[in-house]
Amino acid sequence: MNCREVEKLVVPYIKDELTIDELDDFLEHVEDCDNCMEELEIHYMVDVGLRKLDQDDTVYDIVGDLQRKLESSAFRLQRFFTMQITKYAIGTLSSMALLVMILLQLRIWHQTGFLFF
Ligand SMILES: [Zn+2]
Numbered sequence: 001m002n003c004r005e006v007e008k009l010v011v012p013y014i015k016d017e018l019t020i021d022e023l024d025d026f027l028e029h030v031e032d033c034d035n036c037m038e039e040l041e042i043h044y045m046v047d048v049g050l051r052k053l054d055q056d057d058t059v060y061d062i063v064g065d066l067q068r069k070l071e072s073s074a075f076r077l078q079r080f081f082t083m084q085i086t087k088y089a090i091g092t093l094s095s096m097a098l099l100v101m102i103l104l105q106l107r108i109w110h111q112t113g114f115l116f117f
Helices: 001-012 019-034 034-055 061-109
Strands: none
Touching: 001 019, 001 034, 019 034, 019 061, 034 061
C-alpha cells in the first residue's frame, strides 16, 4: 500500500470502517511512514478532537487517544489472526484425528484377517 492509498483510508480508519485486510495494511504503513502518521494525527485531531472539545472544555489528550486507538486496532488484528490460526489448527487436528481413526480401523481389520495385507 502506498501513501496515496493510505491517505484515502485515514478517514474510514477514524470512523472504524476498514476491513481487516485494509486495517492490516494501513497499520503496517503508518507505523513506518512518518508522513502518513502525521496525516492521521491531523485528521484525528480535527475529526475527533474538535468534537470532544465541543462536549466539554477539559484538556483533552488527543495524541494519547490516537495512540490508544492504534493500539486497540493492532490488538484487534492480532486477535483476528490468532483466531484464524486456531481455526486452522483445529481443522488440521480434526483431519489428523480422522486419519488416525481410519488407520486404527484398518489395523483392526488387518488383525482380524478382514484385509489381505
Ligand atoms: Zn506513507
